[in-house]
Amino acid sequence: MTAYERRRVLEPSRCVAAHPEDPTSCAGPLDAVTVLDSHGGKAAGCEHHAARLLASLDGARVEPGSVAGAATRAFQAADSIRPFCWYTSAPRTESSQLSRAEERIARNHRH
Ligand SMILES: [Zn+2]
Numbered sequence: 001m002t003a004y005e006r007r008r009v010l011e012p013s014r015c016v017a018a019h020p021e022d023p024t025s026c027a028g029p030l031d032a033v034t035v036l037d038s039h040g041g042k043a044a045g046c047e048h049h050a051a052r053l054l055a056s057l058d059g060a061r062v063e064p065g066s067v068a069g070a071a072t073r074a075f076q077a078a079d080s081i082r083p084f085c086w087y088t089s090a091p092r093t094e095s096s097q098l099s100r101a102e103e104r105i106a107r108n109h110r111h
Pocket residue numbers: 014015016017018025026027030045046047048049050
């Protein structure tokens with residue numbers, strides 16, 4: 001059983017892309033987008049959680065799911081979402097803790 005499958009068993013009301021510690025609810029169909037992690041794992045998710053998962057995983061990609069255009073929107077949204085954004089008390093000083101858009105800005109300022 002993969003980690004994603006276990007999550008589906010534990011939390012049948014939320015999509016598989018929803019992180020167990022992310023308290024937010026799903027938005028839209030639970031299989032709107034498919035997220036592929038860099039280890040070959042696949043997770044079907046709603047558009048909201050697919051974007052958050054995508055922002056949190058290095059080397060992750062999205063594939064279209066049941067909703068046309070949702071994968072593209074999730075990909076674009078992930079750019080400005082911080083990795084593991086539901087940890088609101090975590091310090092945001094390392095580049096790995098910033099969103100990709102913030103990281104680009106920080107990088108430009110360093111040069
Ligand atoms: Zn979801």
